[in-house]
Amino acid sequence: MSEVAKAAGVSVMTVSNVVNGHRYVSETTRDRVLEAIDRLGYRVNVAARNLRSGSTGIIGLAVPGVDAPYFGQLAALLIEGATRLGYQIVVEQTGATRESELGALTHSRLRMYDGLIISTVGLGNEDAEQLRSEISGFPVVALGERLSGAGALDHVAMANVAGALDATRHLVERGCRRVAVLGGTLGPGVSAGSLRTAGYRSALAEAGLPWREELVVEREFTLGGGAAGVRALVAAGVAFDGLVCLTDTLALGALRALADHGLAVPDDVRVIGFDDIEQAAYAVPSLSSVAPGHSEMADAALRMLTERIAGRRPEGAFEEFTGPHRLVVRESTGG
């Protein structure tokens, strides 16, 4: 910068003013400086600017992995939105382990992100105390269910209970009487799995159908998990005519395994997923799903985070947002 200043016959301060588009720079000076900048190929040194300003313009995004379609699509929305807001996004993959999620949290401050959006799977509200101390004033938005904010974080959620309830109710309305839940959980705790399982359970109760443990298949939210879940159900000789899959990925795996077992969808078994990832519409049969308002969630997360970064939100007050959900009916539940 000093070289530019010398070349243009001005002070470094004037160069700085030109670079940052400040007022009070005469046309002629500006032109002279710009010409020099151009000629010398000068670029601002972001590290120095960061040091000076105390901010980096970088938001961290911690997710299990961008290879999972759900997170890939979410990350795409967040990156796009962040770019529009003048931020960049560093993606950290946690692999869904509690340790690395905590690591990301710590890391986020070490690395000097301006803020962090974290979608936890391993880390839950039981870790709230540790989180609070780990974060202490640092802008963090929790995305998803495991961290429900617990009054210490801004939180973007989706309509897990209502969505799963709608999905299950939809199957029941189509005549299913033995509806299994793939990815469901019997355990306690707050997670996407347990909340959606609760929604499933409510729908059964509402319809006067019994809750049967044998219809709850606990699996990881992966293609392999979905396929294995169906195989297990069949192997155990459990009869079912409906399948609520807690994610679309799980559902796509299930469709595959159902085909392997010669079970027709939707004739023998009606299947519905959750997330409405793009692939759902192109599956064979196309997959009914619950669309959780991805873009609204991404927008909300970015808004909350940038407001907090800007200090526009009071330290103690935390916001909660739940995406609007919508049932999307396709072939897998009979169109």
Added chain:
Amino acid sequence: MSEVAKAAGVSVMTVSNVVNGHRYVSETTRDRVLEAIDRLGYRVNVAARNLRSGSTGIIGLAVPGVDAPYFGQLAALLIEGATRLGYQIVVEQTGATRESELGALTHSRLRMYDGLIISTVGLGNEDAEQLRSEISGFPVVALGERLSGAGALDHVAMANVAGALDATRHLVERGCRRVAVLGGTLGPGVSAGSLRTAGYRSALAEAGLPWREELVVEREFTLGGGAAGVRALVAAGVAFDGLVCLTDTLALGALRALADHGLAVPDDVRVIGFDDIEQAAYAVPSLSSVAPGHSEMADAALRMLTERIAGRRPEGAFEEFTGPHRLVVRESTGG
């Protein structure tokens, strides 16, 4: 840091030495400093360190979008590898336009990444001149085909021609005589599409089958593109008994449309994709594909980039790597 130094009764330099694990610090001093660091909750300021060191530890990754499974899975591998190497990755989404790809290139130096991995779609070798000036010494690795390096970039490629040739040959061996290519291109130029089309063409020639323009369906590499391509083929009354899809995403869209038209896979039409994304194995029918050695490509790209960042490669000499490919046969081509 100065506060820590004061608290520990040493100089900032000693604190720095402790933080960076330098030798020549006595046990007792180290312990005292660490204790103070802990007590005061001190964290190194990365911006200052960056300013001092002239590097940021950040690698830019420019891809069309991480919502496309192929790029999502690639990004996941790169992020994981980069993390292992002590780098972080900022993801820039270009949306596959030439302008934003150029923008990413410019941006990469403005933002002070240590290097950039770029997978271009719009930008091609015809832009080589502009690229050269844009980059000029900055560490960049081109991933994919459009930028073949042109002797000015390190380049990680995949076996496009050989892979497509193997895929097409496989269909022919299974008895297909009218093999269409979905996503193929008639135009000139170097791109994944044109290279794979060339491979397809070679295989036809090798088998003594005629090259027919009507069997070349030019489409975007999306689910929608795949479905639309098949619809167009059927609508035009073009007979085909084999379908080489230039990406798996295209193939999954095609499978969907084939089902819509009542065409059985593999009985009426055999289908093969390219990329071997995870979903291929779980499609109904499961999708044969060409696995292009994703992880080897990711490793190679990171190795090349980090070596160049470290200045371990001569300025003028550029490296070329082609991933090992492998045909993966599944149901869609008859198992």
Added chain:
DNA sequence: TTGTATGCGTTATCAG
């Protein structure tokens, strides 16, 4: 409208 002085937090250098 432009320039001067100063400090952001680190670390390399070199003296002690």
Added chain:
DNA sequence: CTGATAACGCATACAA
């Protein structure tokens, strides 16, 4: 083994 000093490149406050 430890410490004083300078410098990385920029932008704020203030003076001219």
